[in-house]
Amino acid sequence: MPERPQPSYLARILMVAWREFRHTALTKGFIIGAVAMPLVMFLVIAAMPKLLSRKSPPLVGAIVVVDASGTVMPRADAILSSRRSPAEAMAELAARPPESAAEGLEAAAALAGDDAQVVEVSWRVPAEGESIDDLKAGLTRGEFLAVASISPESLDPSRDASAFELFIPSSLSPKHVSQISRALRKAVEDERVARSGIDRELLARVSRQPEPKTLRVSPEGSEAKENTELRFIVPAAFMFLLWICVFTSANYLLTTTIEEKSNKVMEVLLAAVSPMQLLAGKIVGYSLVSGVMLVMYGGLGIAGLSVASMMDLVPMLHLVYLAIFFVMAYFMVASMMSAVGSAVSDLREAQSLVGPAMMILIVPLMLWMPIVENPNGTLATVVSFVPPATPFIMILRLTAATEPIPLWQTAAAIAWGFGCAFGMLWLASRIFRVGILMQGKPPTPRELVRWAFVK
């Protein structure tokens, strides 16, 4: 019989890996869901203020103000005509957060600082004998943009500010409603302040709470600017990034293994490759899928921070840690999923076997706050050494650390974590080679262990 060249052991693994990658990551579903969507979202968010400011429709028309004092109208006119500076918009936002999407969009446009909206509003009071009902009828005929009715009580500084009525036609855009409402609201407030005799600027000055300039002092004596919110958010972002990328692809690994079993394609494959080659190919293939997601989402995050000039929050060392713990987390979770996938016939059966491991993997999500609060505490240190939570806890601790994690702990967690990952991989390969040919009722955890040690 003639000899023919055979693909090498590694070549077969890479063939399997490429098929798995190609049929997962190069599909429309994956490209749209995992790559295009985040990219589009990022672009939309980045471009939102610009888009909003450029496309603000002109505000043109007449507004009627029913106000016995006649003081609100000129104030509102001045406010609506003037453009807010980004600083003013920020100060207003801090004092009163937006209460609707339209208000939020208006504030975002003002923050962008280039609102090119045309505002040509004429103000008037009701004509002699003109009732509110006549004005409302005028609204429906399109004669006015809005009709505001402000009671004398609303302007009395000795009383609490009461609501005023604002009538608008059904066609008025939410952004215009928000603009008119803001101008009138502010005009009423200014009038109340003026009537009370308080100096507006003095009031603003004395009522402003001072912001502490927080500097975190390290044991070496260096000082770093503190940002409390980001101190919590950045580690969580790292951990969730790891979690999502690892679990999405490991879940693909689980479902395709189950599918190959239930499709009966497994035995066809085993005629061409060994169980170890098949498992290795699948794990390598889905590690690429996971890697693509990590680069995609992580890259978007970094791009976002770079745009916001906040790259100092993510030092290069953290990215190195992310890569190390990503590999560790992926091998741990992929081992579990491939072993379970090989042992069961459908996803429902898989849930009961994956359940206990998932309990441990949810720990980092539950302990996110206390660990970030005290990354060198006993709790954080202990759970760092509980696989498969190790990589998730360690990335939380290392990126949250306000004081360095002891080097020995980092080194020990990496060594221990990779040791456990390879142990899990070995166990998974033993279970996989038995499980893929098994049909019928799913094994118990005890049977899984027995499979691992069967000859």
Place this chain on the structure above:
Amino acid sequence: MSKASNTPAVRIERVHKRFGSVQAVEDISLEIPERSLCGFLGPNGAGKSTTIRMIMSIISPDSGSVEVLGSSALAMKDRIGYLPEERGLYRKMKVGEFVGYMAKLKGVHPTGLSRRIDDWLERLALPGVSKRRCEELSKGQQQKIQLLASIIHAPDLLILDEPFSGLDPINGRLVTELIRSEQARGATIIFSTHQMHTAEALCDSVVLINKGRKVLDASLAELRAKHDDRGLVCEPRIDASDFAARAEASGIASHTRIHDNGTVDLDLADSHDTESAMAAVLGLAPMRSVALRRMNLDDVFVEIVGAADGEQKKGARIDA
């Protein structure tokens, strides 16, 4: 089994395999000569697929040895084509892509592969399906694609587990022709089947497995020599019972059997050999046809498996 002059394509020696409390295969030894076409026969659950899986090294025997193409099946994977009993393919993959993937895993060079796949698809009466997803094909078409995936790399040993199950007569004939052409190319072929007439028409030899044990291992020629008995199958133009009475009265037949289709089986009397009996029968009545009674693999199967079952039942009664 008749021994060919060259080395066997498959040599199994004293192989045992147990799954839990079930002894799936017990002490099977056999040799399958190169370039032969061997049928694995046996009732459901007899141990055929387990034996095949051990030949493929998909599972290991508890004891005994299996040698394929002079080595282990693991080392010879690329020279073996395998169609498992439980068919499977990637449903979302395109046909050409799936066959190509399997071919590349088996060491076929990518150059000219797609042309080769298209040629094969034409041959299997599936032209133009290369770009269609596997799930879009009918069950029979999928089965032919799976068969193609097992032969695309021109294997030296082809193992087909129930290749005819689920195929209509036209596709069954197509697969039969394919098996013959693969044998003509030089491949050794093992196939398991329940269809005795197919085995009878195709095989050089048969291995009959029952309850995990090999109960028959012989070439078809040996089987015919052993089981072709002294008998004729006659189709008279007159009433079958009249003809049967004449055959017995004339001393040609010691015993007769009349079938529903009007044919009459004659067991020849000791005084007649087959040639003289045929000539004598033609003198008894006008005949549509007279033929030598040939071995029927169905009968052999029933005889051997039935006898084994009877023995077991008898044993069970004694035990009880």
